[in-house]
Amino acid sequence: MADYREMWKELGMDLETHDQLCEVLPMAFTDVYLSQKNRPENMGYFDFVVSEIHGVRPAELVQAQKDGKKVFGTFCVYVPDEVIFAADGIATGLCGGSQFWVPGGEKVLPTNTCPLIKASVGARLDSTCPFFKIADMYIGETTCDGKKKAWEILGEDVPMYVMDLPQMKRSKDYKAWAEEITELKNKVEDFTGNKVTAEKLADSIKLINNKRRALDRLYSFRKNKNIPISGKDCLLISQIAFYDDPTRFAEMTNKLCDELEKRVEEGVSVFPEGTKRILLAGTPLAIPNWKMHNIIETSGGAVVCEEMCTGTRYFERLVDETKDTVEEQIDALAERYMGINCACFTPNQGRIDDILRLCKEYDIDGVIDINLKFCNLYDTEGFLVERALKEAGIPVLGIETDYTDSDVQQLRTRVGAFIEMLER
Amino acid sequence: MADYREMWKELGMDLETHDQLCEVLPMAFTDVYLSQKNRPENMGYFDFVVSEIHGVRPAELVQAQKDGKKVFGTFCVYVPDEVIFAADGIATGLCGGSQFWVPGGEKVLPTNTCPLIKASVGARLDSTCPFFKIADMYIGETTCDGKKKAWEILGEDVPMYVMDLPQMKRSKDYKAWAEEITELKNKVEDFTGNKVTAEKLADSIKLINNKRRALDRLYSFRKNKNIPISGKDCLLISQIAFYDDPTRFAEMTNKLCDELEKRVEEGVSVFPEGTKRILLAGTPLAIPNWKMHNIIETSGGAVVCEEMCTGTRYFERLVDETKDTVEEQIDALAERYMGINCACFTPNQGRIDDILRLCKEYDIDGVIDINLKFCNLYDTEGFLVERALKEAGIPVLGIETDYTDSDVQQLRTRVGAFIEMLER
Numbered sequence: 001m002a003d004y005r006e007m008w009k010e011l012g013m014d015l016e017t018h019d020q021l022c023e024v025l026p027m028a029f030t031d032v033y034l035s036q037k038n039r040p041e042n043m044g045y046f047d048f049v050v051s052e053i054h055g056v057r058p059a060e061l062v063q064a065q066k067d068g069k070k071v072f073g074t075f076c077v078y079v080p081d082e083v084i085f086a087a088d089g090i091a092t093g094l095c096g097g098s099q100f101w102v103p104g105g106e107k108v109l110p111t112n113t114c115p116l117i118k119a120s121v122g123a124r125l126d127s128t129c130p131f132f133k134i135a136d137m138y139i140g141e142t143t144c145d146g147k148k149k150a151w152e153i154l155g156e157d158v159p160m161y162v163m164d165l166p167q168m169k170r171s172k173d174y175k176a177w178a179e180e181i182t183e184l185k186n187k188v189e190d191f192t193g194n195k196v197t198a199e200k201l202a203d204s205i206k207l208i209n210n211k212r213r214a215l216d217r218l219y220s221f222r223k224n225k226n227i228p229i230s231g232k233d234c235l236l237i238s239q240i241a242f243y244d245d246p247t248r249f250a251e252m253t254n255k256l257c258d259e260l261e262k263r264v265e266e267g268v269s270v271f272p273e274g275t276k277r278i279l280l281a282g283t284p285l286a287i288p289n290w291k292m293h294n295i296i297e298t299s300g301g302a303v304v305c306e307e308m309c310t311g312t313r314y315f316e317r318l319v320d321e322t323k324d325t326v327e328e329q330i331d332a333l334a335e336r337y338m339g340i341n342c343a344c345f346t347p348n349q350g351r352i353d354d355i356l357r358l359c360k361e362y363d364i365d366g367v368i369d370i371n372l373k374f375c376n377l378y379d380t381e382g383f384l385v386e387r388a389l390k391e392a393g394i395p396v397l398g399i400e401t402d403y404t405d406s407d408v409q410q411l412r413t414r415v416g417a418f419i420e421m422l423e424r
Numbered sequence: 425m426a427d428y429r430e431m432w433k434e435l436g437m438d439l440e441t442h443d444q445l446c447e448v449l450p451m452a453f454t455d456v457y458l459s460q461k462n463r464p465e466n467m468g469y470f471d472f473v474v475s476e477i478h479g480v481r482p483a484e485l486v487q488a489q490k491d492g493k494k495v496f497g498t499f500c501v502y503v504p505d506e507v508i509f510a511a512d513g514i515a516t517g518l519c520g521g522s523q524f525w526v527p528g529g530e531k532v533l534p535t536n537t538c539p540l541i542k543a544s545v546g547a548r549l550d551s552t553c554p555f556f557k558i559a560d561m562y563i564g565e566t567t568c569d570g571k572k573k574a575w576e577i578l579g580e581d582v583p584m585y586v587m588d589l590p591q592m593k594r595s596k597d598y599k600a601w602a603e604e605i606t607e608l609k610n611k612v613e614d615f616t617g618n619k620v621t622a623e624k625l626a627d628s629i630k631l632i633n634n635k636r637r638a639l640d641r642l643y644s645f646r647k648n649k650n651i652p653i654s655g656k657d658c659l660l661i662s663q664i665a666f667y668d669d670p671t672r673f674a675e676m677t678n679k680l681c682d683e684l685e686k687r688v689e690e691g692v693s694v695f696p697e698g699t700k701r702i703l704l705a706g707t708p709l710a711i712p713n714w715k716m717h718n719i720i721e722t723s724g725g726a727v728v729c730e731e732m733c734t735g736t737r738y739f740e741r742l743v744d745e746t747k748d749t750v751e752e753q754i755d756a757l758a759e760r761y762m763g764i765n766c767a768c769f770t771p772n773q774g775r776i777d778d779i780l781r782l783c784k785e786y787d788i789d790g791v792i793d794i795n796l797k798f799c800n801l802y803d804t805e806g807f808l809v810e811r812a813l814k815e816a817g818i819p820v821l822g823i824e825t826d827y828t829d830s831d832v833q834q835l836r837t838r839v840g841a842f843i844e845m846l847e848r
Contacts, residue, residue: 110803142591145569148770149804164592167566346572379534380573
């Protein structure tokens with residue numbers, strides 16, 4: 001790993017604490033990822049990105065800032081990156097997927113808050129995440145109680161702009177979201193000093209759509225009987241999608257897809273015959289949260305699809321590329337983003353329809369419905385999701401977990417029993 | 425107690441289970457309320473209402489339905505009762521304040537949901553609350569994750585109409601709320617068959633304002649050095665305000681206030697000299713949740729104000745009575761209701777300002793910030809509230825509790841120590 005200590009120091013990071021994280025992460029990655037057999041060669045790029053996750057991309061962002069660009073940290077798949085890139089800004093995900101950051105968040109947030117939010121706030125307040133330190137502004141949203149209130153505490157530290165996502169999906173709510181996107185555009189224009197023109201927005205819509213197309217292509221290979229790539233590897237790619245340069249990301253993902261195409265032609269599978277096909281539904285799995293995929297894929301299952309923000313909710317459906325005024329483009333953005341079915345909406349039948357559809361598309365044997373502890377939204381909706389799956393005759397296992405390792409053995413037993421039950 | 429069994433049976437209630445509740449409630453009420461010394465005579469009315477809480481008012485509602493009126497069950501102080509009464513409907517609170525109903529809610533909701541929501545859903549699904557059985561329609565709102573998702577489950581059982589409360593307080597959000605109120609008006613007109621005219625809305629605005637004036641008058645007596653009424657009794661009145669006929673409620677509260685006026689003139693206090701003046705801030709205390717008031721007022725403290733939905737958030741500020749078109753009246757309603765400072769808004773500095781103001785108005789010695797377990801909104805905001813109080817030099821104790829009795833001894837110790845500390 002290259003030496004990024006000087007950069008981290010300049011960013012005002014807590015080097016000593018951060019070193020502890022840098023020590024553990026490669027070990028976890030080796031255990032979970034590099035131990036897999038017959039991985040596609042083109043995973044090399046993604047492995048490299050992870051190995052330098054706090055170095056290589058942060059260094060690019062810092063360089064971009066030196067060149068006058070602004071970096072916007074975002075937390076949610078509803079925030080339209082297109083608007084940011086159209087103003088020559090850069091959108092990036094932030095840290096939030098490790099137990100390492102949770103205690104820092106618990107200093108200011110209730111313990112009864114989901115680990116993703118606690119870890120995000122902890123990563124910022126403890127100065128152990130370069131992305132949080134680099135971002136010139138954070139873009140929050142009102143998707144859940146926990147995040148909505150966390151912005152007030154985070155906002156004391158850095159410029160924080162909050163978009164108010166409607167809680168329902170009536171036609172006026174689509175309009176309201178378009179209005180919020182327009183206001184984001186104005187904010188981003190002000191902050192960057194760059195105008196968002198129809199031409200630039202058209203370019204950035206294509207840019208982000210290309211990322212979606214690459215991910216959609218990647219996921220399509222998982223629909224095959226012979227599965228040419230592990231669920232773990234796909235999860236890693238989904239996670240990196242939030243941080244990486246979108247052009248390069250699409251390019252590298254497509255390169256991998258070319259390899260997978262050959263694998264499919266040759267009937268290569270990374271799983272033994274009879275491995276059960278699992279759909280994961282529920283709350284997002286931020287990097288480096290590989291816990292459930294690792295348990296499932298070492299217990300006789302293959303994760304072939306994630307109905308998650310780190311999954312289908314991130315890339316399905318494109319923004320209409322045919323619009324040529326900013327107003328129409330923003331309506332098209334609102335249309336696409338409001339089409340995401342997050343449990344923060346009421347009602348949210350669309351998500352149940354999505355899950356049932358994905359079960360068919362990916363030829364699913366069983367669904368594991370995962371809830372990050374204290375996410376009341378997905379937890380409550382889980383009741384309706386699991387009922388719908390049972391009614392459709394699809395086996396489902398509901399699991400609540402967090403970022404700690406304390407429940408791994410118990411989960412392994414439950415997941416193992418579930419997958420075994422599928423085999424009968 | 426009169427015999428309402430026939431009515432309960434006709435309402436489809438589970439009589440056997442409900443009997444268990446009917447057995448415990450009077451005992452709790454005797455212990456907590458009737459044991460108090462020197463209570464105002466005019467508490468008699470409110471004692472009577474509680475003694476027949478599932479009988480006398482439900483019987484009135486059933487009679488009103490027989491006369492062609494519609495009953496709307498509501499869950500939140502943001503829902504404008506004025507619109508319902510203007511259409512000759514009746515708005516009523518629902519059950520949700522007892523542990524008795526919690527296990528029923530936990531059958532369909534996550535355990536990590538606040539007891540108020542679990543109890544509400546349990547009261548409905550277990551058929552042990554006449555108000556839930558009587559209501560022709562429920563009016564929900566998007567104030568928190570837990571409620572928002574619970575509507576989806578409740579709505580399978582009864583007509584459920586949901587208002588989308590904005591999550592922020594920009595000027596466009598006031599407009600959005602006025603729009604939601606207009607849509608509620610249309611819905612209520614449809615459902616009742618009665619038109620909401622400017623005249624009728626003006627009448628109901630006065631009707632509900634009079635209830636607010638009566639409560640404001642009641643609370644004003646608590647600002648005196650000699651406190652003529654206990655916090656417990658005031659809480660009971662606040663709780664009954666959600667269920668009672670508004671005209672009668674205002675009348676009976678004003679009658680009590682006449683008595684309190686004399687008490688103040690005569691220097692009567694229901695607390696011994698030196699009793700510490702406590703403000704309760706936080707989540708609502710639905711009937712029969714008297715736990716914290718009882719602990720505080722038997723530990724050397726007097727609750728002299730509740731910055732709660734069952735408290736100042738319910739009655740402070742009137743709706744402008746000078747408007748004479750429905751449109752303007754609805755704007756006035758939106759203005760008043762959006763002025764309530766619930767933790768569901770971000771940011772919510774207004775609530776901190778309210779608490780600091782109330783501390784002065786009620787000459788507070790210390791604040792107890794109460795959070796119903798798993799209410800992430802108030803819990804997170806508690807961090808900011810408690811910090812602001814400390815900065816202002818006002819002692820504050822943060823407490824998280826639920827409806828069970830298991831923590832009473834521990835709370836008694838903590839509250840006792842806090843009040844004793846105030847005495848130094």
